[in-house]
Amino acid sequence: MLIHREEFPDNTVTQAKWLLGKLVVRHTDAGLMIGRIVETEAYLHDDEAAHSFRGMTPRNRSLFLEKGHAYVYIAYGVSMMLNVSAGKAGVGTGVLLRALDPVSGIELMEKNRGIAKLRDLTRGPGRLAQAFAIDLSLQGLDLCRKGELWLAKDGHKVGKIGASKRIGITKNADPLLRFFVKDNPFVSGPGALNR
DNA sequence: AGTGCGATTGACT
DNA sequence: GTCAATCGCACTA
Known part of the structure; x- marks a missing residue:
């Protein structure tokens, strides 16, 4: 079911952990x-x-929109990245979604990615964006309303959560601001399996 | 108007 | 494991 904006934590780190286990729902003409x-x-x-x-x-x-909006940008001129804005309006902070565990619509994800290897469909920020047909047309979209893209919750229990340094950055690289579900095969990079 | 640089991926040794 | 492709954008002048 849809997540209301008041349910989002105000703190960005708290939101990054809280988003683990939540659902990304993408509705396109193709399915x-x-x-x-x-x-x-x-x-x-x-x-x-x-x-x-x-x-x-x-x-x-x-990124400066109130918590619960989409921030989309292109990394390295090739890969789309999907973020969820955090905090109050006017504060530039957010959470990058780095990996998803496919739940539904896998055939469409395979079509969008051009490959059929399940584990490679949504493991990595650029891959998940390509699988979900995320592009700049979704910029600034309110993720608390049903439409082309929104966030949902269900009764799922999240497993143990791990933390690490963020991947691929050089500035302010030390803080442990990356969070992941331990032992999930769709996690990219360190921590994907027992570590 | 020109320049340098990535919140990555996929191909290759 | 290593490494290059690739291009929008911020920054400098």
């Missing part, structure tokens, strides 16, 4: 896809690694 979040990273408002660190720009403005 419905659902995935369970198993890996996230927190980007704080005073965080040198965050796109918002040097203030609002045309690219990062969605």
